[in-house]
Amino acid sequence: MKYDFSKSAKRAGTNAEKYTLKRKLFGTDEVLPMWVADMDIDTPPFIIEALKKRLEFPNFGYEEIPSSVYAAQIEWMKKHHGITFSEDELLYSHSVVASINTAIEAFSNEGDKVIVQTPVYPPFFKSVTSHNRKVLFNPLVQDENGKYGFDVKDMVSKIDKDTKLLLLCSPHNPVGRVWHREELELIAEVCLKHNIVVFSDEIHSDLVYEPNKHISFAGLSQEVRDITVTALGTGKTFNLAGFAISTVAIPNKELRKKFKKVHENIHFAQGTILGHTAMQSAYMQGAEWLLELKTHLQKNIEMLENICLKHQDKISFIAPEGTYLAWLDCSKMGLSDKELRDFFVSKAKLGLSAGTSFSKEGSGFMRLNFAVSTDIMSQAVRQLDDALREFLC
Ligand SMILES: Cc1ncc(COP(=O)(O)O)c(C=O)c1O
Structure with a gap:
């Protein structure tokens, strides 16, 4: 691969909304934010070069x-x-x-x-x-x-x-x-x-x-x-x-x-x-970069699929056909929507979008934005795995 998606610039401490709104949305800064639909993947270098030239x-x-x-x-x-x-x-x-x-x-x-x-x-x-x-x-x-x-x-x-x-x-x-x-x-x-x-x-x-x-x-x-x-x-x-x-x-x-x-x-x-x-x-x-990005995103999907398979008695999801958003069905956990949100914040330490914010049909679901570097994705699945292992239905 020509482009490296394994790491990304640290956005915490910048003005990135995904990070600045953590406390307001999740009541704590101690979550890995995977909610709003932007990427924790650096914008392609050729775009940054074009911007520098214009400056x-x-x-x-x-x-x-x-x-x-x-x-x-x-x-x-x-x-x-x-x-x-x-x-x-x-x-x-x-x-x-x-x-x-x-x-x-x-x-x-x-x-x-x-x-x-x-x-x-x-x-x-x-x-x-x-x-x-x-x-x-x-x-x-x-x-x-x-x-x-x-x-x-x-x-x-x-x-x-x-x-x-x-x-x-x-x-x-x-x-x-x-x-x-x-x-x-x-x-x-x-x-x-x-x-x-x-x-x-x-x-x-x-x-x-x-x-x-x-x-x-x-x-x-x-x-x-x-x-x-x-x-x-x-x-x-x-x-x-x-x-x-x-x-x-x-x-x-x-x-x-x-x-x-x-x-x-x-x-x-x-x-x-x-x-x-x-x-x-x-x-x-952007064509070549996009192809490589999609290969990377599919690897993130696989990581998530493996965790969901391991904990299929609690959580499941169908790999998305498009977008970088995973719609996690957590209904088997038997939690109310508030309890489910609390589980993700306080146990998995992940800041996701609550299913109910997408309407009442989203009850029992959470949305996870997997457009992140491999480093961040590995941390996210580790946290999710640990929390699900400890959770008894
Ligand atoms: C389906 C869809 N439309 C629109 C937007 C937002 O687009 P914009 O920032 O251009 O308003 C999003 C962002 O998550 C989206 O998922």
């Missing part, structure tokens, strides 16, 4: 997101995901969550319903209620092996004339599914029939493990492309969340106009110079 030029005035950044993203999307967007169809957004909020404002009115498939990344449902819209809960369902899928029947039975928007998480945080074409087509068929705009959050789409393949929702057909807003970016893939840069692809002119109106009213501005530099470098130089 040599001594002017940091306003900068429009350059065409070369969009061009790099367009090329990446074509090559890695087989979909072509044009520069006209792409808009800058400082964050995917801001884009979700913008879409809710743009494509629905107060009192309207927005479909959310739980358990899911919390801003999906929080953004709906904070805009005085109603969440139409369409929970995912698990098969006999625990694998999650859509419940299209439930969705159809709940849709009415007030249902305007679906927030799709693809790949899915926290359950780790990479949706198959046939699954997405069923969703698309319903949304086309009922005039529902689809916001497809594809921020995790580069982090998909073989043999799984990310299917871009907008790529299903021309008709589907016309009802889809796709959120994209380098924040997760290259650990650039602190640069606050992402894009949204909106091929349909009318939808783009509506989105832009809200977007411009808020004045999202043009992004930051260093964010532009980082994004361009990531898309132009």
